[in-house]
Amino acid sequence: MSMLFSLRRVTQQALNDLIRDPSDILFYLYGYEPEVPKPGFFARLLGAKTESPVKRTWVAPPDDQVLDLDKNWHILHYLFCRQPWDGPLPQSTLMMGGVELGDIDVGYGPARGLRTDEIEAFLGFLESLKKEEFGRDVTSEEVEENEIYACEWSPDDGQILWEYVDALKAFLKKTKNEQHCVILYLY
Numbered sequence: 001m002s003m004l005f006s007l008r009r010v011t012q013q014a015l016n017d018l019i020r021d022p023s024d025i026l027f028y029l030y031g032y033e034p035e036v037p038k039p040g041f042f043a044r045l046l047g048a049k050t051e052s053p054v055k056r057t058w059v060a061p062p063d064d065q066v067l068d069l070d071k072n073w074h075i076l077h078y079l080f081c082r083q084p085w086d087g088p089l090p091q092s093t094l095m096m097g098g099v100e101l102g103d104i105d106v107g108y109g110p111a112r113g114l115r116t117d118e119i120e121a122f123l124g125f126l127e128s129l130k131k132e133e134f135g136r137d138v139t140s141e142e143v144e145e146n147e148i149y150a151c152e153w154s155p156d157d158g159q160i161l162w163e164y165v166d167a168l169k170a171f172l173k174k175t176k177n178e179q180h181c182v183i184l185y186l187y
C-alpha cells in the first residue's frame with residue numbers, strides 16, 4: 001500500500017468548523033460516517049431513547065479542489081528543506097505546517113489545516129525557487145541516506161518534479177485568490 005499525499009481546498013468556514021470539531025474529518029475527506037455506538041444493555045432495558053443518525057450524502061470534491069502529490073510528497077519536502085522529516089517554516093509546510101485537525105487518523109496521522117497566512121508564506125517560498133536549480137545539488141546517496149520515501153534519485157529528477165512545484169503554486173494561488181484554506185493529509 002502506498003503513502004499518498006493530498007491538498008484539499010476548503011472554505012475558511014469549513015476549516016474553522018473542523019478545527020472546532022474535528023470529529024467530522026473522515027466524512028469530510030472520504031464520506032465515512034462516524035461510528036455511533038449502540039446503546040448498552042441497561043440503556044435498552046431502561047428504555048433510553050436513541051435517535052438514529054441522519055444519513056448524509058457525501059459529494060466528492062471537484063477535481064480542481066484537490067491536488068494529489070502522489071508518492072512525491074517526501075522528496076518534495078526534502079528538496080524544499082533539506083531535512084527528511086521536519087525543517088523551518090514555510091519550507092516544511094507540507095509536513096509541518098498548519099494546525100492538526102484533532103487526533104483522528106485519516107490514513108497516516110491526522111489531517112492539518114492551513115490558513116490564509118500560512119498559504120501566502122508557503123506560496124512566497126515556492127515562488128522564490130528556480131526551476132534550473134531545483135534538486136541539482138542533491139545526490140542519490142543523500143536521498144538514500146535520509147530514507148526518502150519511494151524515491152530513487154538522479155540529478156535530472158528535480159526538473160521532472162518541477163511539474164509538482166508548478167502545480168502547487170497554481171493550486172495555492174487559486175486558493176489565495178478565492179480566500180480559501182487548505183487541508184493537508186497523508187493516506
